[in-house]
Each structure stands twice: as C-alpha cells, then as structure tokens.
Amino acid sequence: MTGSQQVPSTSQPDLASDRNVNHLSDSTSESPLADPTTLTTPSSVRHALVALSSHSAALDQELARLLQDSEPILEQAQDEIASLGPKVDVVWEEADVLDARLRESAAVAKRISERVRILDEERRRVAAAVDWAVKVSDLKSSLISLSASIDQHDWDSATKHCMRAMSVDKTILTSRFASAVVPTAELPEAPEDTLFSMRKRMLQAFTKAFNEATEMKDEAEASRFFKLFPLIGWKGEGLEVYSTFAKGLVRERGRMITENIGRGKTQAPTHFATLLTGLFEHLAMLIDMHQPVVDRHYGKGNFAEGVMNGLQEECDRLGCRIIDAWRDDRAVRRRLDEVQHNKLVGAATIKSQVHSIKPILARPSTPAGGRTASSSMDEPSGPDGREIDRILTELAAIGSRWGLYRRFLKSRLLDEDDSGTKNETKEDTQQDAIKSFKDFRRISLDNAQPPSMLPEESLDEAETKEKVDITSQSALGKQVGEALSGIYMPMETWYLRSSIEKAFRIDQPDLTVKPYTSSILDDVFYVLRSVLARNVSTSSLPTVSEMFRVAKTTIEEEYIEVIVRKLEGVWRQVSGSMTVDGPRKEAATREMKTQFAVYLNVLGTSSLYMERIISELGSEQALSRMFEPSEMSEVLAIVNSLSVLVNRFKAGLRTELDQLFTQTTKPRLRNVLLETYKDASYILDDDSYAEAEYRDIVRRRFIKGWEHVLAGYRDIFTESNYNSYVSMALDALLKPWEKLVLGMKFTELGALRFDKDVRGISTYLASQTSMGVREKFTRLQQISYILNLDGTEDEGDLYESAVASGISWRLSPSEVKSVRALRL
Template identity: 60%
Template sequence: MTISGPSDATSSKVTLSPLPTKEANAPTKQTPALADPSKLTSRSAVVQALSDLSSYSASLDDELVSLFEESEPVVTDARRSIAALAPQVQLIQEEADVLDRRLQSSASVAKRISERVRLLDEERKRIALATEWAVRVAELKSSLSLLASAVEHRDWDMATMHCRRALAIDPAIRSSQFAAAVVPSTDLPELPETTLLELRKTMLTAFTDAFIRSTQNKDEKEASRFFKLFPQVGWKKEGLEVYSSFARSMVREKGRSITDSLGSGKAQNPTHFALLLTSLFEHLASLIDMHQPVVDRHYGLGNFSHGVMPGLQDECDRLGHRIMDSWREDRSVRRRLDEVQAYRFTGAATAKHTQPSTFKASFGVPGRTASPAAESTANSSFDEPSGPDGREVSKILTELAAMSSRWGYYRRFLQSRLSSGPDAGGGNRPKTLEDERAAQADEALKDFRRTSVDRRSSIASSANAPPIDAEQDEELADSIDHATQSKLGQEVLESMSTLYIPMETWFLRNSLEKAFRIDQPDTISRPYTSSILDDAFYVIRIVLARIMSTSSLATLTEMTRVVKTIVEEDYIEVIVRKMETLWRTISGSMTVDGPRKDAASREMRTVFITYLNVLDVSSTYMSRVLLEVGHESSLARLFEPSEQDEASACVQSLSSLVQRFRSSLRTEIEHLFTQLTAPRLRALLMDTYRDVSYMLDDEAYSSAESRDLVRRRFVKSWDLLFHHFRGVFTDANFNTYLSMALDALLKPWEGMVLGMRFTELGALKFDKDLRAVVGFLTDQTSLPIRDKFTRLQQVSYVLNLDGGEDEGDLYQNAVASGISWRLSMAEVRSVRGLRVT
C-alpha cells in the first residue's frame, strides 16, 4: 500500500476568497438622525419619530437582504472546495488504521518483557538484602561472642574493637526477629540488643574504675587509654561525665589551697583577694588550655564546652563566691558602703554659700604643705569633716576593679576559646573522629595535676584555641555562653553596680572637695596657677583609669555619665562660684576710689587670673587624659571587639567637658574684662588723642613728627593697663583677653576718627600713627592684630587718596586691585568728606 506524500495533499488545496463587504461594493450610508425619546413632548412629535424609526428599520432590512444575496456565490464555491478534500481525508484515516494494527503486537511484547525484568530486579534485591542480613547477623553473633570472651578475659582493646563492630551493624538488624532467632546461644541466651547492652555496661564500669584508678595513681598513659575508649563503645556522654568529675576534683584541689590562703592572714596585701581570684582563673585557664584539645579530639569538637566546662564553671563559681564573701567580710565593705551612703558633702555647699573676704579664703586653707595626690596632708585634720577614710575606700575600689578586670580577661578567654564559630582558634585539624584518633592514637593526656601557667598557651594565648566544627555534631551547634550564665560573673557585675559605682562616685566627689579645701595659689610661678589643678586631675586620671581597668562596659557607661556630672558640678561650677562670690564680696570696695579699691582690684585680679588659668589648663589636661585612657590599644586590651566601639564612644562623650571648660573660661574672662578693663579703655583712647589735631600744615606736621604723641601715649597707657596681666595669664588666656580689649577699643576708636578733620599732611600723620600703634600691638601677642585694624587701615587709605577721583571709581578700582572692602560705599563717601582741601 502506497502512502501519498505531501504533494498529494497540497495539489488539491483550495484558496477561499473572502466574502464581499458592503464597504467594498457600495458607498457607506449615513445613519439618519433619530429623535431623542426623552425630548418628545407632543403627540405629533412622537408620530414623526415612529415614522422615521420605521423607515430606518426598513432600510436596514433591505441592506441585509442585499448582503445575503451578494455572499451566496462565495459560500457555494467554498462548499464545493471542502467536498473535494473528503477523499484525501479518508485515505489518511485508512493508513493510520494500518499502522496501529502493525504496532499493537510489538507494544504487547515489550510490555511483557518489561514486567518480567522488573520482577527479576525485585527478586535480585530481595536476595541481596537477605544475604546482607544473613552476613550481618552472622557478624553480630561473632562480634558478641568475641566481645563476651574479651570482656571475660579483661582484654579491653579487643573488647572495644568487637563492640565497635557490633555497634556498626544497623540497629534494625540487631533488634530484628531474625537476629533474635539466630544470634542467641547457650552462652549468650539473651536477645542481641540486651546482650550488647549488658556487655557495654560491664565495659563502662570497668573503664570508669580504671580511669579513676589511673588518675589517682597519676598514670597519664593508662588514663589516656581508657579516656579514649568511652566514645568508641557508645558511652560518650558517660565518659564526659567521668572526665568532668575528674576535672572538678582538680579545681577542688586548687580550692583547698585558696581556702588555706583565705585564712592565712595574708589579707593585709591590698590586692590579696584579687590575686586569689586571678590564681583561680589562671588555674581554670590552664586546665582548659591543656584538656580541651584532648577532649575535642577524641569526643568531637565542642564536647568539652558542653560536657566538661559546666562542671568546671560550677566549681569556679563556688570558689569565686567564697573569695568574694571573704573579701567583703575582711575589708568591711558593707560598713564602708553604709558610711559612703550616709556621708553628706559640705565642700560644694560651702563654695555656694560662703563669702570669702580675703584672698586666702578664696583658695582654701592656708599653710598647705601636701597634696591629696599623696593621699595625706600635713594639715589634713584642719576642718576635716567626719566620714569614711578615702584611702581605705580607694583600696577597696582598686581591689574590686582588679577583680572585675580579671573576670573580664577570663570571660574573653572563655568566649574566644569555647566559641563554636569557625574562627574560634587556629591550627589545621582532621575532619573526622576516625582521622583524629588515627593521627593522635599514641598521644598521652597532659599532666593532670600541673597547676602552673608557664605554658605559652594560657589566657593570653586564647587566640590559638582549636576550632569547633559545628557540622560534625548537630546537637553542639549552639555554643553555651558559660561566662554569661556564670553565677560568679553575675555576682561580679552586681558588686560593680551596688558597690563600685556608689563608692567610686563618693571617692571622686570627696577627693575634689578635699582638693578645694586645701587649695593654695602659686603666684610665684608664671603664669599663675593653683594646687587644685594638679590635685583634681591626679584624682580624675586615677578614677578614669580605674574605671577603664574594670573591663566592664556597663560600669564604664554609667561611670562616664557620673564623672561628667561630678566634674561639671563639683569642679567647674565650684571654681565659677568662687569667682562670682569673690566679686560679690568686694564689689562694694570697687565703687570708691582709694586704697580699698586698689586692694580689692588686686585681689579680684589675682584670684580671677589664677582660676582662669586653671580652667584653661584643665581643658588641656582633660583632652590629654581622655587621649591616654581612651587609646585604641587600651580599649583592645580591656574590651571585646564587639564592645570596643561603644567603649570608645563612652570615653569620647567626656570630651564635652573640654568644651564646658572653654565655655566657662570664656564667660569668666568676659566677666573680668567687663569689671576691670573695659571701663578704662575709653579713658585710654581719650588720653591718647588728647589735644591731638590732624589739621596740620608743614610746620605743625614737623612738630607732630618730632613729638609722636599718639604712639607714646598709647604705649604708656596700654602698658599701664595690661602690665598686670602680662606673664601671669596663660598664653591662650592673655590672647583672648587682648582680643576682647581690641574688639572693645576699635569701634569707639573708629567713631572718634570719623569725628575728626584731616588735611593732606594730617591724613599722612594719622596713617603713620596708626601703623606705629599696630606695630606695637603686633609685638604684644601672636594674634592676627592687623586683621582687626582692617577698617581703620582702610579709613587711612581713603583719607590719603587724591581728591580728584570719584568715590564710585575709587571703590571699584580698589576692588579690581585686590582690596577686600570692609567699608561700604556710603562710609567711603563719608570718610572722603573728612579731608579738608
């Protein structure tokens, strides 16, 4: 039978022409405008609308009939074409039936073959599984028999090997009915699982006894041997418990020596208890450093942290709590805290309300021969309020800060050493437990009883801790933060909150109060200064360094706020109040001329200058102290990397005190200037230009040149006004004071000049006088004096110009030549009017 190709189908293909449309044959008729029914209001309108609608309907019917008539030939032609395709479609259907009959028999054969192959595969799998079960059960029976024999002969290495073989068999096989029917024998009649469990329990008891006996005899090799066997026979958790008990016993041994030290009478050492706590942490760090690699090597990474470390930390907490209790009792901490809390400060209140009437009273007690920096004074009993001994409180704070610091070191050691992250330590280690055992099969345990920390790997080398592979053991994926959960850590933090912060606050306030009480000026040295400066910043430096040494971010955060408040209220504000009180006391004497006014002026000037210098140097000292205690290397040594940014921010927050010093300094300098110097500047200016005229001819100009009155008078008056401040002020304060004087002097000076009249020679003389004064003042200070005299210099420039040039041209030409005008156009015009032609 021949199947026709594609040419047979395409040879009879008929192309159907599209139906003719009205648009192609006739012009489009416009739709008549029909009336809107809603607008029909009369019967005649309704009749007319119906007539129009009827006519439009008849036209649509005629058009539709015409369209049907036009399309009828096309439809007839299409039907003939479709009828011509029917024989070809019938031929294709017959060919498809023939192909279906041919392929049906082949498909049935293939189906039977496929089903038979699947049956054969299933039978092969069942045979292989049955063979596997038989082999495994036989292996289980052999392993149990050999295991029982090895246990009976106490051959623990062989017993371990056979036990591992038995444990390696699928638990489903071990607990199956087939194994229960085949494995039991006359010697081992129990079920396989029961037999294996009993034999493993026997091994557990034997291993535990042997491990304990070996550790007691200090047989490291034998202890190491049995320690490795626990996880191999399925007793990992029990092995860790045995090892944890052993490790705790080593800490308890250290505890006995600590207990002996607590009662040995050595507590006179100011850091005795901090040293005991340090020795405890070092002992634990040594144990962790020596034993963690061994445990993690044989039991899996992270098992030391979860299985052994909790017991060690419990012992650490117990011994640490005993040390802290003994410290509180021996140092009478509770009594000291009660005294501190009951203390009422009087120094600040005295500074607020007392009104010193003499110079010495403004600075505190006379006859001062020592400093609180040395913790004692020759006149320390003078007007000394009752209360806690600052030296004893300082010792308590130092020891408590040392305890917190040691806890911080230990906490960072634990977090870095026992972290489960991939970067917890260094070194390349095998990836599987079998590789670990093969690589370290002959390695003995470390010396269990060694307590020294001479090894390089201790707390300081915690960065070399071995990594913990979290993927090796899923139940160990989440690391335990032993430091956070530690009861000792919580006790240290509570002590910092309830003891350290209130006592450190008291110590700082009391030290500043004492420093003010024995404050004495040093008016011999230049510039003037006061003992309060060194005494206060010695204490502030000690307190900030001690706060940083605690390694406690919470303590640092709270204490920086406290220190900032205390320095503002008990140091800066006290100095400001002393100056304000002095001014109120002597203000009455300043109103009447005479010796009393001169004495009061000298006293106020000396006290103000001294304390202004103190404020100026204090801002420098504060910046230096913050730079020292907040250094990046110090923060890296004292705080965790995650805490360093916040710790740095806490320290930097104290930098606002520098601005507080400077703002208070500026305010008080302005006060002193307003009271002492500002009233005399007008007299200085009037005296300088007394009888001075710039309406000069040639003879008058020559006489004025020879006399040089303006420069000489200004220099004399200026020296008379400022010689009391030169040398006794710090450079920064003198420059500030001089700048205030110039700012206050230049405006009236400019007004005085604008009230004068000038000839050409007079303008020239005025320019020389101005240059001479500016040159003199430039030698007095490092300030940019010439910038302050820019307006007066431009006035002189305008006065000395030729009169023929227009003011507008003059102004623009000067701008074009690079002059930056401080005078407006109107002011230039006004200055030009001062010239007399």
C-alpha cells in the same frame, strides 16, 4: 484535474468580491454628506436629509448586488466539501485496521513488563536477605570476639569489635531474625541487650583505668583510655569522667587558696585580687592544656559543653569563697554603711562662702608630693578615705581579673569557629592566653583562638552545636557584678565627692608662681583621673556608664559651680568698696583681679586637663585590653561624653572673663583712647609732619595707657586666658577708635602719619600676645588705605576695582564714601 480547475474559478470571484467591497467603501467614503455641526438653518438640514436618504438607497442597492454575486461562490464551496467525504471514510477504515494489529502486540508487551518487574523485586529481596544474613553473621562474630576480648582485657581489640557491632543498622540489631540467630549458650540474651551490657562493662573498665592512670600521673595511659570512650558510644560519660578529673585539679589549687585566705590582713592591699588571679590563671592553663585534647578526640566544642561547666562550678565555688572572705576581712559592710550614712555638705557650704586669698609657698605639682585631699589634717570625722581607696582599688582589680577571665573564655569557647578571621598565630595566642593572667597590665584576650585539631568530618557536627556563654550564668560573675553595682558605685561616688570637698577645704591659691594657680586644680584632677582610670579598669560596661555619668554631674555641680559661685561672691564682696575712688577701691580691685586671675586660670587649665584625661582614657589600644570588640563603640562614646565638661569649663571661663573685663578693664580703655589722641591732629604740613614723626606721640601714649591697664594681666594669666582678655579689650577698643577717627580730618601727610600710627600700634600688640592681632585691625587699616589714596578716583569705582583686585572689604560702600570725605 477537477481540483486544478477549481483553483482559478475560486480565486476570480474572490478578487471580484474584494473589488466590490472596495468599491462599496470607496463610494461610502466619497459620499458628499454634510457635517452635522455645520447645519445651522432649516433648509440646510433638509438638503442634508435628502442627501443622506439618497446615500442610504445607494448603499442598499450595492449590498444587494454583492449578495447576488456571492451565490456562485457559496455553491462551489459546498460542492468541494461534499467531495471530501469518501476520502475521510477511507482514513477511518485504515485506522481501524492498525488498531486491531497493535492491540495484540501491546498486550504481549504488558505481560512481559509485569514479569520483569516481578523478577526485579524477587532479586532485590534475595539481595536484602543475603545482606541481612551477612550483617547478622558479622554481628554475631563481633559480639563473640568482643566478649572474648573483654575477658582477656584486650581493650583495643574490644573497642574495635564493639565499633563493628555498633556499626550494624539498628533495624537489623533489634530484628527477630537477629534475636533468633545471634544468641549462643555463652551469650543467650538478645543482641541489643548483649551489646549494651558489654558496653557498660567496658565503660566501667575504662573509667577505672582512666582514674588509676590519672592518680599515677600516667598521661599516656590516661590519654589512651580517654579517647576510647566516644568510640564505644560513651562520649557524654567520657566527658563527665574527664570533667571530674579536671575539677580535681582545680580542687587541689583550691586547697592552696583556702590556706592563703586567712592570711589576708598581713598581705598586700590586693591580696584577694591576687588570689582570684591565681585561680583564673590556673584555670586558663588547664583550658589551654586540655581543650585541644578533648576537642581532638570528641569533636570541636565538646570541651565547652562537657568539661567547662564542671570547671566553672569549681571556679564559682572558690571564687565566691574569696569574695566572701574579702568582704569579711576588709569590713566592707561596715565601710559601706559609713559611706551611705555620711552626709557630704561641704560643697553646698562652699558655694555660699567667699574665701580670701592667702599667699602660700610653692607646693608640689601633684598631691602625691605632700598633702592630698585624703590626708588633710583638718578633715571632719567620717569614713577614712584611705581605707575606702584601698577597698575600691582591690574591688576594681577583682572586676578587672573577672573581665579578663570572661574575655578569655569567650575567645576560647565561643569564638572557636572564627579562627580564619584572627590575625595572630596559634602559637602566639596560646602563649598570650597564659601570660595575660601573669601580667595584670595585659588584659586583652580578644584575639585568642584555640588550635584546630579536629578532623574534617567532625566540622559539620561542631558547627551545629549551640554556643552558650558560660560566664553569663556564673555565680561568681553575678557576685562580682553585684559587688560593682552595690559596693563599688556608692563608695566610688562618695570618694570622688569627698575628695573634691576636701580639696576645696584645703584650697590654697599660689601667688608665688606666674601665672597664678591654686592647689584645687591638681588635687581635683589627680583624684578625678585616678577614679575614672580605676573605673575603666573594672571592664564592666554598666559600671563605667554609671560612674562617668556621676563624674560629669559631680564635676559640674561641685567643682565648676563652686568656682563660679566663689567668683560671684568675690565680686559681691568687693563691689561696695569699688564705688568710691581711693585706696579702698584700688585694694578691692587688686583683690578681685587676683582672685579672678587664680580661678580663671583654674577653669582654663581644667579644660586642658579634661581634654587630656579624655585622650588618655579614650585610647582604643588601651580600651581594647579591657573590653570586647562589640563593646568598644559604646565605651568610646561614654568616655567622649566627658567632652561636655570641656565645653562647660570654657563657657564658665568665658562668662567670668567677661565679668572681670566688664567691671575692671572696659571702663578704663576709653580713657586710654582719649588720652592717646588728646591734642593729636592729622592736619599736617611738612613741618608738623616732621615733628609728629620725631615725637611719635600717638603710639607712645597708646603703649603707655595699654600697659597701665593690661600689662599686669600678662604675668598672672595663663597664655590662653591672656589672649582671650586681649581679644576682649581689642573688641571693646576698636569700635570707639573707628568712631573717633571718623570724626577727624586728614591732610595727605596726616593720612600717611595715621597709617604709621596704626601699623606701629598693631605691631606692638602683636608682640604682646600670640593671638592674631592684625586681623582685628583690618577695618582701621582699610580706613588708612582709603585716606592715602589720591582723590581723583570715584568712590564706587574705587570699591569695585578693589574687590576685583582681591581685597575683602570690611567697610561698606557708604563707609568708604564717608572716609573719602575726611581728606582735605
């Protein structure tokens, strides 16, 4: 009852206190205090201070009243707190009683728990002791049975007992308990030593049995013992035995190769490359046959680690012997010294010479048809180009075979775990692995993959093995690389430069065919394509990169520049004869025209030939047979870098076309225009219009003058060169033509006649060339369009309405106004 009476007495003062506080805040917020920022006079400041003092006194009174009202509330709260003391004391007494009761039970539970833990530990130790006893007993029986099986030469049973003994934990095997229990009178040594000695006896027996089986060609027996090595813990030794066996097979092949090495001089030009190919083919067949067996019994990747190193050592030994024999038999060192000491000065000499045109009979389209750059009768003393070509061909073939073999090994030994990403079937891949060495044109093994014969439990072990590229450490690979950089590159560079020099030396412009051409074109590009194709076939990315750089520099400096200098020399030679009119000027003009036509055609066709070479060599399908996928992007970039030569050909062609046009054609075009419009007038009435229609004199005169100036170029130029020449002529002709027209006057019939003349001339020119002629006549056609309009429409409206109707004006509004003023 007391507590229930205290609740309303407590809440009422609280409400009163809240009202007092609210009243205080209200009175504070409602006080008329002035804003200090508005006090601008002394009197206003004094009034504000008085008001502030009054307000402060009111606040003090209100606070005193509130404190007085809150004293009963504080006293009542103190009384309530004092009444809670006895209840807290009761709670403390009950807690002490509970603590006394539970302390005894907790002590009992702790003693029980400790006893249970002791019992569990004793039971665990008993179980461990029993397990040790069982395993030691099993170890003892396994060793006894193993010894008996070895004495009886029952190797399958011995392997089974050995595996049982090896499965025992090493801690148990080397424990003092096992050393005390296991030894017997027949086997007195410690279990670990006994097992090791028996395993060594088995290793010796298995090795001897395997070697005997391989000598007897008993594949079943050899396979039986080979797969027992890893089961008894001799995997490395088994791989070594198998590696020795495999190297023996390679040595047998090596004896045949050694016998054939001495017959090199009487064999084909690629005799040593063929020997090397036979070696690689034999190794590929061995790998294809034996890798699945090793990986199936020893785990994936063990063939590469345990067997392939030995095979590669034999391959390097035999391959290096072939390379050394090739060097000696082909006299490579002597040929290389000749090349390095031979000074090619022909190209530099040609740059300063001017060769005259001598008509010759038609010659074959390729050097293969007769005389070539390397078979010239008047070539100077020096290295024999044919011998160098044979050496380069064979060395490129050696590089190609090594590249193929390297990609084969990588696909079989390094890419074993990527079989899920391959597109070919396992059977097709195995066949390709062998056929690729038999067909020299098939040199891509990038998609090869070995058959998967590993059990699932060995995959994790295979994935953890570090992959090593065996060919990167190969002595044969290093020797091939040194031969490509130290022999192939100097010789190939000399061969290309000397061939270009000889091609210029025997250069014969052919004027019996139209368009004119020269022997230099086919000779140079036949050699260039052969050199670049041979270079790509080496499958060596550094060699390809360096040779393409050399080829670009050589073609630019010793082919393009020589032709440009030749044409400049022609101009200097005939320029003196062209200053005076007469027969000498006409003869000089014909000579320059002929010379320029020949070599401008050569430059134009050279750009087409170069584009064709880039297209052929840059075929991804062809390159994929010679380079790894990781090298493809770089190889394509190297091949496509030759496109700078295409641009260089076109730039040189454009420059020399401008030179010929400026010196021989451009001065004569103005006379064509003047002769065309001589005595011509477009101020026509009906009679004069009919006469102009009948005579068609403007079109006829233009055609006559055009053919006199340009018709001769149509037969001697290639189509592209002729189109470019016509384009230059029109560009040079149309601006003066427009100025000439803007200086004339037109009647209505005269404007109509002018339109027919322009259309007739453009139609004639369109029939003479395959380029877009009508586009160049757009401004003249728009002038004719304006002249034929009625004169009622304002020029600005005419221009805007034509734009709105879709006409793309080439004339400005001011020009339209000027043309409209020409109408009478």
